[in-house]
Amino acid sequence: xxxxxxxxxxxxxxxxxxxxxxxxxxxxxxxxxxxxxxxxxxxxxxxxxxxxxxxxxxxxxxxxxxxxxxxxxxxxxxxxxxxxxxxxxxxxxxxxxxxxxxxxxxxxxxxxxxxxxxxxxxxxxxxxxxxxxxxxxxxxxxxxxxxxxxxxxxxxxxxxxxxxxxxxxxxxxxxxxxxxxxxxxxxxxxxxxxxxxxxxxxxxxxxxxxxxxxxxxxxxxxxxxxxxxxxxxxxxxxxxxxxxxxxx
Amino acid sequence: xxxxxxxxxxxxxxxxxxxxxxxxxxxxxxxxxxxxxxxxxxxxxxxxxxxxxxxxxxxxxxxxxxxxxxxxxxxxxxxxxxxxxxxxxxxxxxxxxxxxxxxxxxxxxxxxxxxxxxxxxxxxxxxxxxxxxxxxxxxxxxxxxxxxxxxxxxxxxxxxxxxxxxxxxxxxxxxxxxxxxxxxxxxxxxxxxxxxxxxxxxxxxxxxxxxxxxxxxxxxxxxxxxxxxxxxxxxxxxxxxxxxxxxxxxxxxxxxxxxxxxxxxxxxxxxxxxxxxxxxxxxxxxxxxxxxxxxxxxxxxxxxxxxxxxxxxxxxxxxxxxxxxxxxxxxxxxxxxxxxxxxxxxxxxxxxxxxxxxxxxxxxxxxxxxxxxxxxxxxxxxxxxxxxxxxxxxxxxx
Numbered sequence: 001x002x003x004x005x006x007x008x009x010x011x012x013x014x015x016x017x018x019x020x021x022x023x024x025x026x027x028x029x030x031x032x033x034x035x036x037x038x039x040x041x042x043x044x045x046x047x048x049x050x051x052x053x054x055x056x057x058x059x060x061x062x063x064x065x066x067x068x069x070x071x072x073x074x075x076x077x078x079x080x081x082x083x084x085x086x087x088x089x090x091x092x093x094x095x096x097x098x099x100x101x102x103x104x105x106x107x108x109x110x111x112x113x114x115x116x117x118x119x120x121x122x123x124x125x126x127x128x129x130x131x132x133x134x135x136x137x138x139x140x141x142x143x144x145x146x147x148x149x150x151x152x153x154x155x156x157x158x159x160x161x162x163x164x165x166x167x168x169x170x171x172x173x174x175x176x177x178x179x180x181x182x183x184x185x186x187x188x189x190x191x192x193x194x195x196x197x198x199x200x201x202x203x204x205x206x207x208x209x210x211x212x213x214x215x216x217x218x219x220x221x222x223x224x225x226x227x228x229x230x231x232x233x234x235x236x237x238x239x240x241x242x243x244x245x246x247x248x
Numbered sequence: 249x250x251x252x253x254x255x256x257x258x259x260x261x262x263x264x265x266x267x268x269x270x271x272x273x274x275x276x277x278x279x280x281x282x283x284x285x286x287x288x289x290x291x292x293x294x295x296x297x298x299x300x301x302x303x304x305x306x307x308x309x310x311x312x313x314x315x316x317x318x319x320x321x322x323x324x325x326x327x328x329x330x331x332x333x334x335x336x337x338x339x340x341x342x343x344x345x346x347x348x349x350x351x352x353x354x355x356x357x358x359x360x361x362x363x364x365x366x367x368x369x370x371x372x373x374x375x376x377x378x379x380x381x382x383x384x385x386x387x388x389x390x391x392x393x394x395x396x397x398x399x400x401x402x403x404x405x406x407x408x409x410x411x412x413x414x415x416x417x418x419x420x421x422x423x424x425x426x427x428x429x430x431x432x433x434x435x436x437x438x439x440x441x442x443x444x445x446x447x448x449x450x451x452x453x454x455x456x457x458x459x460x461x462x463x464x465x466x467x468x469x470x471x472x473x474x475x476x477x478x479x480x481x482x483x484x485x486x487x488x489x490x491x492x493x494x495x496x497x498x499x500x501x502x503x504x505x506x507x508x509x510x511x512x513x514x515x516x517x518x519x520x521x522x523x524x525x526x527x528x529x530x531x532x533x534x535x536x537x538x539x540x541x542x543x544x545x546x547x548x549x550x551x552x553x554x555x556x557x558x559x560x561x562x563x564x565x566x567x568x569x570x571x572x573x574x575x576x577x578x579x580x581x582x583x584x585x586x587x588x589x590x591x592x593x594x595x596x597x598x599x600x601x602x603x604x605x606x607x608x609x610x611x612x613x614x615x616x617x618x619x620x621x622x623x624x625x626x627x628x629x630x631x632x633x634x635x636x637x638x639x640x641x642x643x644x645x646x
Contacts, residue, residue, distance in 0.1 A: 050391045050398045053406055216393035233392075233537045243393065 013103070019096070020104040023074025033076055039220050039229040040135060040241070041080055044162055047216070047243045048131055051160045060085025068129040068154060070119055071137040075101035075112065082110045086131070090114040091122065119150040128156050134163040135241075138203070139196050148210035155246040161212055164220070164241035168197035172238045175222070200236050212244035251408045252276040252380075253578060255399045257387040257422045258415035259285055261299060261362060262543030262560040264369035264381075266413055269312035269568050271379035275578070278407060279379065281416075282386035287367035289519065295362035296519050297441045298467055298479040300325055300454070300554035302357040305561040317368040322358035323468045326452040333459045333509050336614070340457070340509045355452070357554060359467050359479065361443075387416070390425040390539065397538040397579070411579030412539045413567070415560075418529060420545035426536035430529050435606065437462050437526040438489035439551055440482045443519040444504070445475035446512040455511050456552075458609045461485045462526070463552060464507050472518050480515075481551050482507065483526060483609075493523045526550045528603050534591055535584035540567055547595045549602040552609070559598055566590050 026034040045056055054061040063085035069078045072090030074097060082088045082105075090101055090112055098116045105112045132151050141147045151161055166176050173194050198206070200217050207214045219232040220239040229239075254270055256263050259281025267279040286294045301309065301322075309315040326349070332342040348356040373381045386402040390412055397412045414422030423430070439462075450468040457464045462483025469477040482504065484492065492503060497517055505515045529548040534541045543560035570583050577583050 046391055050400075050406070215395045 012099075016099045016103045019100045020074060020107070023076070023100060024104060030074070030076070033073075035227075036220060036229050036239070037076055039231055040077065040164065043218065043220075043231055043241055044077070044081075044133060045084065047160060047162060051158075051245065052130065062086035065130045066128070067131040067133065068122070068127070069133045069135075070151070071135065071140075072101060072114065073097050075104055075114070077133055077135060078112050078114070079105060079108055079110055081133075082112050088112045089122075089127070089129070091117050091119070093118050119147060119154060123150050123153045127154060129154050130156055130159050132159070132161045134161060136164055136166075138163060139165045139192065139198065144198065145206055145209055148206055148212070152211045152246060155212075157246055157248045159246045161207075161244045161246065162241065163203070163207070163244070164239065165203065166192070166197045166239055167237055168194065168199050169237060172197060175238045200240055200242070203242055207242065207244045211246070213247055214242055214244040216243040217241070250405065252278045253409065254278070254411045254413060255280070255387075255397070255407055255409040256413045256415055257281075257399075257420075258413075258417060258543075258545070259283075259366075259370075259381065259383060260415065260417065260543070261365050261369070261557060262564065263413075263415035264366065264373065265309070265312060265314065265561060266415055266542065266564045266567075267379050267381060268314050268369060268372050268376070269308070269564055270571070271373065271376040272311075272313050273568065273572060274378065275571070275575075277376075277379045278409070279373070279381045280385040280387060280401060281383050282402070284383035285366040285370055286363055287370065289361070289363055292520075294520070295366070296443060296479075296522050297481070297551075298359050298361045298469065299365060299557045300357040300359045300467060301561075302554055302558045303352070303354055304565075305558045306358060308561050308565045311565075314369060314372055317372055318360060318365070319358075321364055321368075321470070322360050323470055324355040324452045325357045325359055325454045325468065326355045327454070328356060329453050329455040329511075331455060331457040331509060331511065333457050334611070334614075338459065338506055338509060340511065345453075356454075359454075359469065361469070361479065387421050387425070390422055392426065392537040392539060394537065409579075410538065411571075414539060414541045414545040415543050416545055418527070418544045418548045420541065422539060423531060423541055423545050426539050428536055428541065429532045431532070432527055432529040433603065435462075435526050435528075435550070435610065436486050437483050437550070437606075437610065438486050438493075438523050439526050440484070440489055440493055440521055440523050441480065442517060442521040443469060443472065443477060443479050444515040445472055445477045445518045446515050447476070448511075448513040449476050450478055450512060455508075457507070457509055457511065459507070461488060461610060462550075462606065463609045464504075465551075466508065466512060475516075476512070477518060478512065480504070483550065483606075485610075486525070489523060493521060526606070528599055528606075530596065530599050534563075534588045534595075537581070538579045538584075540584055540587055542567065546591075547599055549599055550606040552602050552605050555598055555602050559595060562594075563587075563591055 022028050049056050065086045067081050067086040067088050069090045072078050072092050078088045078090040095116045098114050101114045138144050166172050204214045219236040220229050221232045221235050222229050253275040254277045256266050256279040267277050271277050328346040330344050331340045333340050335341040373379050388402050389400040391398045396408050399407045414420045452468050455466045465481045466478040469479050531541055531546045534546045542563040549556050567587055571578050
């Protein structure tokens with residue numbers, strides 16, 4: 001890896017710009033994330049606003065909050081969080097995502113600290129956050145409990161952990177793998193391994209074992225008629241999200 | 249972070265009753281309402297409607313320890329008189345009495361003015377150390393989590409509760425915050441409410457006079473300034489109701505006396521008038537996560553047969569029973585689904601029933617009005633049918 005960004009050659013930058021354009025194209029390769037994003041953002045902003053008593057109508061409601069976006073990808077969540085005033089660290093274990101996210105943040109005029117690193121490595125560096133966003137990651141890791149424990153250790157006492165993933169049942173298999181990967185071709189085949197999916201009850205248990213206090217779960221439900229996602233109190237059968245608090 | 253068992257949004261008769269009832273069982277309660285309650289009769293904003301508590305509602309007020317404060321002000325309703333004045337002239341052409349003594353040794357119900365209910369109920373809440381009543385404060389937003397509800401108040405405070413009770417009326421802010429829809433039927437009618445005095449004693453008879461546009465109902469009140477007095481609810485087609493509302497007092501008195509078919513003699517206006525639109529409405533469901541909807545937040549019926557508030561108190565009674573059975577499960581999905589399942593079918597039935605009564609009373613066409621009188625006669629003449637109807641109306645029988 002190059003010593004400094006200034007030494008990155010121009011063709012590399014052009015390549016990252018092209019990849020960023022791809023990440024941020026609402027009808028491109030990451031269309032499912034773009035479609036889900038308003039729903040995810042709605043949930044995340046509401047949860048943060050109640051726990052930190054922030055008024056979402058204010059100019060920069062999340063000012064003064066330090067937020068970690070794990071698995072930040074192209075920055076689809078990091079950027080709106082930075083716009084709302086949070087001081088954002090975006091982390092991704094996939095090295096190629098980092099310069100892509102950086103290029104786009106620069107184009108958007110946002111100051112976001114993107115790092116090629118892992119939750120475990122950040123714990124080693126003694127980093128602490130008010131909020132950890134952990135969206136659509138836990139179903140891809142080898143040891144979910146170790147991973148969630150690392151997330152817990154990254155939180156300040158009273159901090160908020162938001163974690164979304166996919167349920168494990170025949171319906172989620174049909175929707176996430178057959179539907180999204182094979183039929184709709186939204187995601188590359190092999191993106192998900194169904195056996196690694198976690199049910200909401202299992203996730204609640206894991207979160208408790210990791211030292212967190214789970215307080216909420218909601219479903220993200222896709223409506224094929226309106227072609228949009230909505231938050232559901234009751235239907236957590238496929239995509240769902242949880243909120244947990246680190247005890248004081 | 250403030251934490252209570254229950255936040256009640258709404259300080260009307262239903263909300264205050266809920267606060268007293270849950271408070272009496274030892275739950276920590278915060279009750280808020282954007283408007284301070286008006287607890288005097290002759291001031292701007294006083295709620296001049298009256299509430300007739302039917303037998304089961306009275307039992308519930310007894311249980312909530314509210315009845316001892318109220319009984320001295322209550323007027324018995326011993327007879328419900330239904331008058332059909334649907335002939336070509338405005339005159340009673342058929343009068344049928346339903347007597348509570350046919351089915352019970354108790355009156356049908358007890359009538360009280362709403363402003364007085366608020367005065368006595370807020371006084372009762374002040375005695376309960378575990379109940380905090382904050383008038384002048386509204387619910388700004390509700391965010392619910394699986395484990396609790398977080399209520400944002402208009403004074404900037406944030407309260408966490410295991411259960412939120414939406415008792416905040418037909419345009420319930422709580423219902424909107426949790427995204428529950430409603431089905432609404434509009435009749436184009438408005439209701440006028442006011443108090444009157446009259447020369448003829450009411451003898452504890454409540455009289456409902458049907459002609460067209462909706463019923464004109466006189467409900468007994470205690471004497472006012474030395475004269476017999478009644479509360480009136482007068483329903484009319486919207487434009488006509490507005491015209492009546494704007495009449496000068498002598499013309500208004502003349503109009504209402506004629507409409508009353510002189511059953512209590514000439515009527516004198518004895519209060520300000522209030523006017524509001526008549527709708528019937530039912531919420532798509534009576535609960536959301538950590539939230540129960542009660543009273544007009546869940547259902548609205550036209551003011552006929554004293555059904556509205558009595559349905560509301562039954563909501564609160566069911567909710568309280570569920571809370572007492574499993575206090576630890578207060579606000580859980582299981583509890584709230586039980587509440588919904590126990591109330592929804594019954595409410596649906598009553599909303600439909602009152603809707604039919606209202607539409608029968610609004611009839612303009614003469615043959616239909618004649619049919620209505622014939623139907624009333626038929627229902628009344630068959631004793632078992634009459635008694636069943638009375639019990640059904642009272643809610644003493646499902």
